[in-house]
Amino acid sequence: MSKLDPILTRLDPEAGILIGGQWRRGSRSFDVDNPADKTILARVADGDKTQALAAVSAAVAAAAGWRDTSPRSRSEILYRTFEAMRRDADEFVALICAENGKSEADARAEVGYAAEFFRWFAEEAVRTGGQYGEAPAGGVRTVVTHRPVGVAALITPWNFPAAMATRKLAPALAAGCTVVLKPAAETPLTALAVARALEAAGLPDGVVNVVPTTDPAEVVTTWMESPQVRKVSFTGSTGVGRHLLRQASERIVNASMELGGNAPFVVAADADLEAAVDGAMIAKFRGGGQACTAANRIYVHDSRAFDFTAMLAARVRALRVGPGTDARSEIGPLISSRAVENVQGLVDDALSRGARIAAVAEIPDNLSGYFYAPTVLGDVAPDAAAVQNEIFAPVAPVVTWNDESELLDMVNGPEMGLAAYIYSRDLKWAMQIGERVDAGMVALNRGLVSDPSAPFGGLKQSGLGREGAREGLAEYQETQYLSIDWS
Numbered sequence: 128m129s130k131l132d133p134i135l136t137r138l139d140p141e142a143g144i145l146i147g148g149q150w151r152r153g154s155r156s157f158d159v160d161n162p163a164d165k166t167i168l169a170r171v172a173d174g175d176k177t178q179a180l181a182a183v184s185a186a187v188a189a190a191a192g193w194r195d196t197s198p199r200s201r202s203e204i205l206y207r208t209f210e211a212m213r214r215d216a217d218e219f220v221a222l223i224c225a226e227n228g229k230s231e232a233d234a235r236a237e238v239g240y241a242a243e244f245f246r247w248f249a250e251e252a253v254r255t256g257g258q259y260g261e262a263p264a265g266g267v268r269t270v271v272t273h274r275p276v277g278v279a280a281l282i283t284p285w286n287f288p289a290a291m292a293t294r295k296l297a298p299a300l301a302a303g304c305t306v307v308l309k310p311a312a313e314t315p316l317t318a319l320a321v322a323r324a325l326e327a328a329g330l331p332d333g334v335v336n337v338v339p340t341t342d343p344a345e346v347v348t349t350w351m352e353s354p355q356v357r358k359v360s361f362t363g364s365t366g367v368g369r370h371l372l373r374q375a376s377e378r379i380v381n382a383s384m385e386l387g388g389n390a391p392f393v394v395a396a397d398a399d400l401e402a403a404v405d406g407a408m409i410a411k412f413r414g415g416g417q418a419c420t421a422a423n424r425i426y427v428h429d430s431r432a433f434d435f436t437a438m439l440a441a442r443v444r445a446l447r448v449g450p451g452t453d454a455r456s457e458i459g460p461l462i463s464s465r466a467v468e469n470v471q472g473l474v475d476d477a478l479s480r481g482a483r484i485a486a487v488a489e490i491p492d493n494l495s496g497y498f499y500a501p502t503v504l505g506d507v508a509p510d511a512a513a514v515q516n517e518i519f520a521p522v523a524p525v526v527t528w529n530d531e532s533e534l535l536d537m538v539n540g541p542e543m544g545l546a547a548y549i550y551s552r553d554l555k556w557a558m559q560i561g562e563r564v565d566a567g568m569v570a571l572n573r574g575l576v577s578d579p580s581a582p583f584g585g586l587k588q589s590g591l592g593r594e595g596a597r598e599g600l601a602e603y604q605e606t607q608y609l610s611i612d613w614s
């Protein structure tokens with residue numbers, strides 16, 4: 128019996144459509160595989176338009192009760208879910224390693240991060256706030272309150288199957304919204320486990336409804352066209368986000384978009400190279416490079432480029448590639464064969480423009496999944512496709528820079544603006560450059576930028592809105608004021 132069997136028996140993914148507190152089968156089901164060896168992990172209920180509509184009806188039916196539940200009670204359910212995710216971390220890790228393929232260390236870090244959203248928003252749920260004011264001309268009092276925006280449609284990607292769900296669920300529930308959730312078809316199992324944890328924590332029926340599907344356009348379009356859905360929160364590619372924004376414009380639906388990235392990683396002439404290489408290993412290779420915040424293009428001052436590339440190359444050559452389910456693996460597979468073809472095309476383009484391969488990690492012969500060898504590319508042309516587009520794979524292109532204004536032009540060239548990383552011993556310089564970088568999040572002398580207490584989100588085509596922090600709660604609230612005759 129595999130480690131997953133008891134977890135899957137409890138999850139019962141073939142009845143993985145959750146509507147109004149009932150776990151249901153669909154008229155079809157689909158396979159979820161392990162990208163490390165293409166074996167089938169489970170069959171999952173495949174939702175369609177009928178279930179999408181039923182999920183909205185259930186969310187509508189539960190809305191008034193949840194909105195009127197005291198903030199303290201809502202907070203306690205979120206806190207219990209945080210405790211359950213911490214207690215059952217091993218199970219979440221096993222699910223993520225199997226269906227996403229990432230390493231155990233990366234999966235454990237994700238589960239910790241994912242659970243923290245429940246703790247953070249359990250704490251925020253009770254700080255409802257508001258304002259009271261006197262009109263300047265007198266005779267009127269104004270009371271400003273925040274109310275839940277209404278039924279929210281949450282759509283999540285496969286690369287962080289736990290955290291992308293909790294980063295939306297926790298603030299939505301804290302704000303008093305009921306939701307319909309559609310996880311990615313590649314990784315629905317972890318989302319089902321999160322829903323089970325909420326259920327066990329005492330969440331009332333219908334507050335969270337989950338519809339896994341292989342036809343995202345059908346399910347999500349049904350939600351976007353439903354007059355009762357007042358909010359869409361999407362994490363995924365910019366192309367699908369743009370499509371959903373068009374749909375949202377039809378009924379003026381409140382939209383939050385966490386879209387693609389193309390993060391620059393800047394190394395200044397005075398940087399601590401050891402620290403910069405440590406940071407690059409995290410920023411580039413976490414989750415096999417399949418993070419929206421992944422360092423996508425590494426700009427190193429030309430006085431340090433040779434040393435930096437050699438140091439990074441040595442670390443990458445030593446990476447242990449293997450299935451996420453093997454605790455010794457540091458880098459797992461990509462999510463699909465398409466992802467492997469995509470990165471190969473980007474590497475070929477860079478090489479054809481003069482880049483050189485500085486390092487390639489070894490892939491053991493016995494692996495049959497969607498593996499791509501972690502690679503460092505040196506002397507990459509600034510206009511190479513791998514620099515201009517999101518790589519989403521363990522390939523690190525190093526570009527050299529010399530002049531500060533040229534650096535900023537290169538950094539701010541792409542239309543993406545999610546995260547950026549800057550390494551320098553001169554903190555003032557790093558902050559001044561950071562303020563001029565088009566990115567919603569800038570990490571100075573560290574390779575990790577995400578934190579539930581900080582507002583996560585991007586500029587330009589990387590998205591609209593923020594997740595986490597107070598800002599994350601506001602995404603699920605409408606502002607209303609009462610104007611009172613005080614004469």
Ligand code: NAD
Nearest residue numbers: 283284285310311343344347363364367385386387388419
């Ligand atoms: P994707 O856009 O293909 O899929 C994301 C979600 O959208 C999935 O649930 C998918 O089923 C659904 N979807 C696909 N087509 C749809 C349609 N026509 N209508 C409605 N829903 C549809 O993205 P992906 O490949 O799963 O994820 C990778 C992308 O996500 C990368 O670009 C990455 O940068 C981005 N991402 C961004 C963030 C962030 O916070 N900004 C976080 C993680 C991932």
